[in-house]
Amino acid sequence: MRSACIISIGNELLTGETVDTNTSWLCSELLSCGIPTVAVITVGDEVGPIVDAFRQAAERAEVVLATGGLGPTGDDLTRVALAAFLDVDLQFRQDLFEGINQLFTRMGREMPYINRVQAMLPAGARALPNSMGTAPGMAVEHAGRFIVCMPGVPAEMKRMFHEQLKDHLRQLAGGQGVAASKLMCYGTGESAIATMLGDRMERGRNPLVNTTADVGVVTVHIVAAGENWPDAERLVEEERGELCKLLGDIVYGFDGQTLAEVAGSLLLARGRTLAVAESCTGGLLGKLITDVPGSSDYFRSGWVTYSNEAKVRDLDVDPEILQRDGAVSEAVACAMAEGARKRAGTEYALAITGIAGPGGGSEAKPAGLVYVALAAAQYCRCQQFIFHGDRQSVRRRSALAALDMLRLQLVN
């Protein structure tokens, strides 16, 4: 299998000013062409490091894609570095010069002199026209490597890739098809999931299965290679079925779905409505639910009862229960959920009360202690959690726990 190495060029990537989103986009596109990326090298706007990066990339992979450093200013050095790496001259190309000139004319501006440098190309390289900007890309075959330089502006780069590279890269990959899918899991840690999947996560297996974790949600990635794309897709689907059997109802969705999306579509499908009552999450649960377009079809109201008075006044929580058990307790979580359900007139209500931290904890009730309740017409269920991590992560885990409680209720 042919592989790729990406070179990202630009000082702004090394000062933290810019998050490099080009690379993950390119990785994903390359994979769909059947060419996995084996490494990414990010360097600043200096000739030496860029030449080194070309050298190292060409050692690692058959396809080298560089982005950035094709602008007209003094710190755009990719074309100089590519010429140095290839050990050839930079040649002025009249046809490119005229193209750039015409672009400025169409914009009703005169071409600044510095843009002339964008008409220079290493000898032997082919220009890749840029339909959105002044910087042409460059492509060259060198010592069995296919080397491409594209602009760093994401829209220009993406258009150039689709219009001028994708087909050629698919051909290079030689019919090889790659397909991918993700299982979204909640309720079990990454290591327990790895144990459940056992040798299906073996390295080098096809389909390849691995996991990533992000504050409560574990994603199981499936990538399969086949003779062609339908073949790879079929492998992924079979694997997905097997993994779902092994993991059961901890799989809440697919391909980046959120718990709020899944719980929301279950509510919609069953014609049910929802209200929420939040203390420590302060609005986060409502925010996650209403992140989903169309959530007004099933979501009615939320209360952020941060103070005890608000819990009594807005949700009819009995002051005696607050006095007896404290605001962070099973009894109060249930009273909040029931109060919200009755006030809003919905079928379901979720409530969260807890100590998000860092302050506010005690020995009996430490920071991270959270009660999540789900009220319906016939019952109110409550679960106690002790979450670790900082304030943001305790709050996020609490909101996800509430959504998952609702999801499990709706699927069972």
Added chain:
Amino acid sequence: MRSACIISIGNELLTGETVDTNTSWLCSELLSCGIPTVAVITVGDEVGPIVDAFRQAAERAEVVLATGGLGPTGDDLTRVALAAFLDVDLQFRQDLFEGINQLFTRMGREMPYINRVQAMLPAGARALPNSMGTAPGMAVEHAGRFIVCMPGVPAEMKRMFHEQLKDHLRQLAGGQGVAASKLMCYGTGESAIATMLGDRMERGRNPLVNTTADVGVVTVHIVAAGENWPDAERLVEEERGELCKLLGDIVYGFDGQTLAEVAGSLLLARGRTLAVAESCTGGLLGKLITDVPGSSDYFRSGWVTYSNEAKVRDLDVDPEILQRDGAVSEAVACAMAEGARKRAGTEYALAITGIAGPGGGSEAKPAGLVYVALAAAQYCRCQQFIFHGDRQSVRRRSALAALDMLRLQLVN
């Protein structure tokens, strides 16, 4: 000047599933310690490429920071690769083992056997405790290089960096002084700010001034180099004073402060309290306010009145106004704010009603139309906005507009 090389480890970074946000965060933190990053190498979960990356990074820079690959599963290979690069054994450390075990006990779960590997450390390396997860970090001095491995989970990595590395890195940067600061701005776009700053944003100037933008908030970065750290710090402070004069009250804070933090501390300083009423933001405004630890000192209650009935029932909005002007109107925004203020018994209340989109808009009231109101004892002010962008960005801009309205009221 000492420099750094970052190694990002993980298959998910090479398949396009995950955008690497750790790296830009680390670059920015390193720069503020006085250590510029010269390169980033991204590799997958394979021992050979990770060892190569350590080798190349150590050739390029005095500080090598790796993230990722410290989990418990078979594809977490950073500790094996570090041992191979250092040419030492991986040693089982009873103290680390007990720490990981205790973490599982506190979570009320049994430690899966595979987590045992997280107690292994290359001989000679120091463990960096992880206060948020099971994977300890590792630090080692080797051939004049300071090499560190941290978890890939952003929250764990950031905490570890701040708690255990930042001070040491500042010391390593030694006499060489680089200081940095940020002005947080709201209410004006990036290009207008660039025009206001004029030649202070010239390249190569010391202090160096540039801007980045993120959904409504523009950050002005100041980086100064000096003989030593106090010298650089003095340059930054002088520049900061000058820029604040040029920018006026669009500067809401410094160094990553959020609008919610600044508005919250103004409320606290003046002994005032706040309630919120949200429609299209669905809880986001409350969430942003309560992101701030200690916000219960000034934040009392929130209402997410997503439906018209909820607006009438919970906030005493006059049904006739709803009928006459519609839910997305100045009159309803003010009625929501006044209702929330009276019900909660606070000095101030903020209200938001609008059309977040993508659906729900009309010619007269397009998606992106939002009304934000601030109610106090003597008045209620309302502003109309038409925000562009997707649902998330309209919601975020709406919540920030509300917080900024409160901030400007409190400072003036």
